[in-house]
Amino acid sequence: xxxxxxxxxxxxxxxxxxxxxxxxxxxxxxxxxxxxxxxxxxxxxxxxxxxxxxxxxxxxxxxxxxxxxxxxxxxxxxxxxxxxxxxxxx
Ligand code: HEC
Ligand code: HEC
Ligand code: HEC
Numbered sequence: 001x002x003x004x005x006x007x008x009x010x011x012x013x014x015x016x017x018x019x020x021x022x023x024x025x026x027x028x029x030x031x032x033x034x035x036x037x038x039x040x041x042x043x044x045x046x047x048x049x050x051x052x053x054x055x056x057x058x059x060x061x062x063x064x065x066x067x068x069x070x071x072x073x074x075x076x077x078x079x080x081x082x083x084x085x086x087x088x089x090x
Contacts (some may be wrong), residue, residue, distance in 0.1 A: 026066070033066075049073070053077035 007016060017032040041047070042048035047055055058065070070087070081087050 026061070028063075030084065031090045033087045034089065035070075059086060 020044045024035045026033040026035050040050070051058065053059075070080075071082055074082045080089070
């Protein structure tokens with residue numbers, strides 16, 4: 001009985017780390033932004049929409065870049081959040 005509980009907990013912890021990269025948490029004083037990376041990769045296909053210099057960390061990632069890139073595309077495509085509280089969660 002005890003053993004199966006431990007196995008379940010271990011599985012849950014493993015699943016947590018295995019899927020962690022699908023959503024990237026972007027910290028901000030306004031409230032963190034949970035960015036569904038995998039969903040964007042699948043919906044947009046084109047990595048260069050965000051990764052101008054190739055996949056990996058985005059050096060220019062800051063408020064200005066994010067609002068122009070993230071909010072800009074959502075407004076243009078009429079898809080995805082454009083209001084503060086829909087991106088910034090407490
Ligand atoms: C499409 C999603 C999105 C929307 C909509 C949005 N933001 Fe942001 N915002 C971001 C992201 C992403 C960052 C950058 C986070 C980082 O640098 O890691 C950011 C950064 C910021 C920062 C800087 C945070 C810091 O810690 O210095 C402020 C302030 C901010 N936003 C305010 C707003 C306000 C006010 C609105 C509404 C008018 C808004 N945001 C709408 C995604 C969004
Ligand atoms: C809609 C924007 C967007 C698209 C499209 C996108 N990414 Fe990203 N990606 C990001 C953001 C934002 C980060 C976080 C960057 C940071 O922390 O500096 C990131 C991070 C990454 C990282 C680093 C992960 C880590 O843990 O540090 C890799 C690798 C990556 N992306 C690959 C890709 C590939 C490959 C594609 C295309 C199939 C892609 N991305 C499409 C926005 C995007
Ligand atoms: C080039 C276009 C584009 C860029 C750049 C982009 N997005 Fe999006 N985003 C979309 C589209 C399209 C959707 C809606 C996908 C759907 O509903 O199928 C979306 C949806 C979302 C959603 C809602 C997800 C859900 O579960 O409904 C969030 C949150 C989001 N985007 C955050 C961001 C953030 C943060 C960035 C910048 C780091 C960003 N997006 C950059 C196109 C973009």
